[in-house]
Amino acid sequence: TDYGSSLTVSLPAALQPHQPFQIIVRYTTADGPAIWWLDPELTYGNAKPFVFTQGHSVCNRSFFPCFDTPAVKCTYSATVKAPTGIQVLMSATQSSYLEEEGVYQFYMEYPVPAYLVALVAGDLIHADIGPRSRVWAEPCLLPTAISKLSGIVERWLTAAESLYGPYIWGRYDIVFLPPSFPIVAMENPCLTFIISSILESDEFLIIDVIHEVAHSWFGNAVTNATWEEMWLSEGLATYAQRRITTETYGAAFTCLETAFRLDALHRQMKLLGEDNPVSKLQVKLEPGVNPSNLMNLFTYEKGYCFVYYLSQLCGDPRHFDSFLRAYIEKYKFTSVVAQDLLDSFLNFFPELKEQCVESKAGLEFERWLNATGPPLAEPDLSQGSSLTRPVETLFKLWTTEPLDSVAAASSVDLSKWRTFQTVLFLDRLLDGSPLPHEVIKKLSECYSSQLDSMNAEIRIRWLQIVVRNDYYPDLYKVRRFLENQMSRMYTIPLYEDLCTGTLKSFALEIFYQTQNQLHPNLRKTIQQILSQGLNPLPAIDTTVVTTDTPAMVLEDKVSEATNGAISLRDVNVSA
Numbered sequence: 001t002d003y004g005s006s007l008t009v010s011l012p013a014a015l016q017p018h019q020p021f022q023i024i025v026r027y028t029t030a031d032g033p034a035i036w037w038l039d040p041e042l043t044y045g046n047a048k049p050f051v052f053t054q055g056h057s058v059c060n061r062s063f064f065p066c067f068d069t070p071a072v073k074c075t076y077s078a079t080v081k082a083p084t085g086i087q088v089l090m091s092a093t094q095s096s097y098l099e100e101e102g103v104y105q106f107y108m109e110y111p112v113p114a115y116l117v118a119l120v121a122g123d124l125i126h127a128d129i130g131p132r133s134r135v136w137a138e139p140c141l142l143p144t145a146i147s148k149l150s151g152i153v154e155r156w157l158t159a160a161e162s163l164y165g166p167y168i169w170g171r172y173d174i175v176f177l178p179p180s181f182p183i184v185a186m187e188n189p190c191l192t193f194i195i196s197s198i199l200e201s202d203e204f205l206i207i208d209v210i211h212e213v214a215h216s217w218f219g220n221a222v223t224n225a226t227w228e229e230m231w232l233s234e235g236l237a238t239y240a241q242r243r244i245t246t247e248t249y250g251a252a253f254t255c256l257e258t259a260f261r262l263d264a265l266h267r268q269m270k271l272l273g274e275d276n277p278v279s280k281l282q283v284k285l286e287p288g289v290n291p292s293n294l295m296n297l298f299t300y301e302k303g304y305c306f307v308y309y310l311s312q313l314c315g316d317p318r319h320f321d322s323f324l325r326a327y328i329e330k331y332k333f334t335s336v337v338a339q340d341l342l343d344s345f346l347n348f349f350p351e352l353k354e355q356c357v358e359s360k361a362g363l364e365f366e367r368w369l370n371a372t373g374p375p376l377a378e379p380d381l382s383q384g385s386s387l388t389r390p391v392e393t394l395f396k397l398w399t400t401e402p403l404d405s406v407a408a409a410s411s412v413d414l415s416k417w418r419t420f421q422t423v424l425f426l427d428r429l430l431d432g433s434p435l436p437h438e439v440i441k442k443l444s445e446c447y448s449s450q451l452d453s454m455n456a457e458i459r460i461r462w463l464q465i466v467v468r469n470d471y472y473p474d475l476y477k478v479r480r481f482l483e484n485q486m487s488r489m490y491t492i493p494l495y496e497d498l499c500t501g502t503l504k505s506f507a508l509e510i511f512y513q514t515q516n517q518l519h520p521n522l523r524k525t526i527q528q529i530l531s532q533g534l535n536p537l538p539a540i541d542t543t544v545v546t547t548d549t550p551a552m553v554l555e556d557k558v559s560e561a562t563n564g565a566i567s568l569r570d571v572n573v574s575a
Contacts, residue, residue: 003288004061025065032062036180042486042519043122043178044196045138048086050122052177052193055115056186057227057291066114071225071335073111080104080119087124089136091116091188093170108189110168111333113223118188120175130154132167136175137196144199145176149209156213159247164217164240165325168332172216174209179487180519184208187215187237197487201455203419206249207241207257214240217328225335227291231281232338234295235303240324242304243317253418255384260424262378265301267431274373281306282338282369305375306368310345313357323348338369387418391425399432403439410446419457426461433468440469448474460490467497475506482510488522495529504530 009023029035038050053063061068080088081103089095092106108117126136129150137145153172161167169189176196185194185208192212198205218240219233246254269279277283279298285291311320327344342365346353358365363376381388390412397409414422429435429443443465451462463481466474478494485491498507508530515523 003058003290007065027065029063032059034059034061034063036182036519036521038122038178038180038519041517042180043138045123045140048123050120050178052120052122052181053118054182054186054193055117057115057295060114060117063117063119066117068114070113070115070223070227073113073223073333073335075108075111076117077105077107078119080106080121082121085123086121087136088119088121089124089173089175089191090120091118091191093190110189112189112220113335116188116220118186118191118193120177120191120193124175126173130157132157132170133172133174136173138176138178141176141196141199145174148199148202148205149174152206153209153213155248156210156244159244160213160217160240163243163247163321163324165328167216168221169216172213179485180522182488182521184489185212187212187219189216189220195487195489197456197485197490201419201457203257204455204457207245210244211237211241214238214244217324221328221332223335225337226285227294228283228285229281229338230291230295230299231303231306232336232341234299235281235307236324238300238304239307239311243321251383252387253384253420255381256387256418256420256424258379259381259384259388260420260427261297261301262381263424263427265297266374267427268297269374276372279372279374280370302375305378308379309363309368309375309377313352314349319349387421388424390417391421391428395425395428398429398439398443399435403436403442406442406446410442414447414450415454419455422454422458423461426458426465429465430461430468433465435465435469437469440465440471444471444474448477452477456485456490460493463494464497467494467501467503470502475503479506479510483514486517486519486522488525491518491522492525492529495526499529499532 007025011021015021034053034055036052036054038052040046040048040050043050053060055063057070058068060066067074076092078090078092080090081101082088084102088104090104090106090108091112092108094107094109096105097103098105123138124136125139125142126134127142127146127150128134129146130153133153135142135145135149153174157167157172171190172192173190174192174194176199177193179195179197181193181195183195184198185192192209194205194208194212198208214237215233218236222232224230224232242254242258245257272278278294278296279302281298281303283294285294311317314320314323323345326348327341330344331340342358346358368376394409394412397405414425417425435443448462451458459481463474463478465471466478478498482491482494495507495511498504511526511530515526518526
């Protein structure tokens with residue numbers, strides 16, 4: 001990957017130390033990884049073009065000249081000229097619009113790292129959803145966004161402030177982006193970017209937005225100084241997110257969501273191996289490696305487990321909340337390393353420092369940071385047992401031989417469950433796939449019609465089970481799902497599973513029929529998946545209409561099913 005080249009500016013020899021100076025760089029951007037241009041057909045409204053930027057982690061150097069490191073923070077201003085009818089937004093504390101000139105002006109008054117400078121422009125309208133929040137979306141999506149978020153964002157902000165001190169960014173607005181947005185959400189200050197696809201999955205929407213709210217303190221106000229310690233942002237934000245959800249939705253729901261994520265962490269551990277260096281919290285960043293490649297569940301969940309362990313050393317999470325308030329106050333608008341956090345922790349709790357908790361055998365802080373493998377300790381999730389126990393019971397009914405408990409299993413109404421219960425159940429079935437044919441047949445008879453009416457986070461997992469078990473009677477649902485999805489997070493996992501097994505020709509057929517509705521970056525990724533084990537795919541004639549193609553093509557057996565491939569869903573679960 002080309003990460004660009006540095007621009008070196010020689011300062012005048014007569015410049016005195018600490019003397020203010022100004023540098024003006026005139027530049028033009030070319031196509032680059034930070035800037036995503038969308039034709040109208042790649043938006044929901046199909047009416048106007050759309051553009052957004054995604055700077056994390058080292059992409060914004062293709063957007064504007066900058067010190068592209070989280071160690072450097074600065075304020076910024078921007079002037080943006082746009083055609084009439086195109087709304088422009090940026091991650092800034094102040095904005096204005098000169099209608100007669102079609103010019104927007106933005107100013108971020110607080111210092112931020114380069115990756116948090118963000119821009120979006122398109123057919124966007126807004127509605128206020130709280131005293132300091134509004135939601136932006138394409139006109140056809142705005143009513144749904146309002147119905148999902150009106151009133152509750154302020155509740156989350158208030159809960160966060162009660163835990164970690166004042167919200168310092170002024171406004172907390174949210175903009176919903178088209179399905180081409182390459183991740184789930186991004187914590188750009190004052191203006192969270194979030195993929196519109198998540199709107200149909202209420203519980204995932206709640207968790208994802210609260211996670212980005214938590215970044216307002218952990219990541220945005222206080223930032224990791226190096227990409228090798230991303231856990232300082234993501235681990236702390238995940239801990240804060242769960243404190244906020246506990247305050248607003250109760251401990252049981254928080255424990256359920258945590259169990260779901262830790263299940264995914266152990267799945268990733270099994271796939272990558274316990275000795276894999278990416279499982280360290282202080283991971284070594286080799287030259288030429290994109291820091292985003294180091295973002296995985298260890299960054300989030302192993303980081304969370306370490307922060308949770310620190311909170312338990314205090315005896316009461318409220319004492320740890322007090323420490324985090326002091327930590328934010330001390331380091332806000334700066335960037336830190338792990339030692340800054342840990343030294344502050346021990347200085348805030350001198351009695352723990354006297355006990356040498358940093359050197360406790362088997363749980364040394366140094367081992368937490370530099371040992372590969374799973375977390376050294378995990379949280380007690382017993383408060384969520386009322387929600388997790390039914391999942392465990394149902395899973396055992398379906399996976400214990402002989403299969404003579406179908407009647408009891410089929411009596412469970414999944415529509416009464418929380419989304420995180422259902423996805424936890426389906427993820428465990430995925431882990432056990434391929435299942436005996438009798439089991440997958442009965443599962444389909446019991447649940448397939450129920451799952452059809454549920455959200456995409458649930459449906460994609462059932463369809464992955466269908467694919468990994470070569471259950472042909474439900475393959476038409478896979479086709480229907482992919483024909484209606486343009487999002488990376490809902491297409492890549494299915495194409496990976498289809499191409500790992502015996503259904504690559506089926507995947508090729510669907511791709512040829514749907515490629516025009518996919519962003520070029522996503523199209524390229526899927527082509528790479530489809531090309532594995534085959535000769536390079538020929539140039540695709542986008543005008544071909546396969547009217548005579550059979551409903552399913554199943555003869556391609558180039559790649560035998562291994563069911564051991566690392567899927568995108570296994571690696572990148574969180575926002």
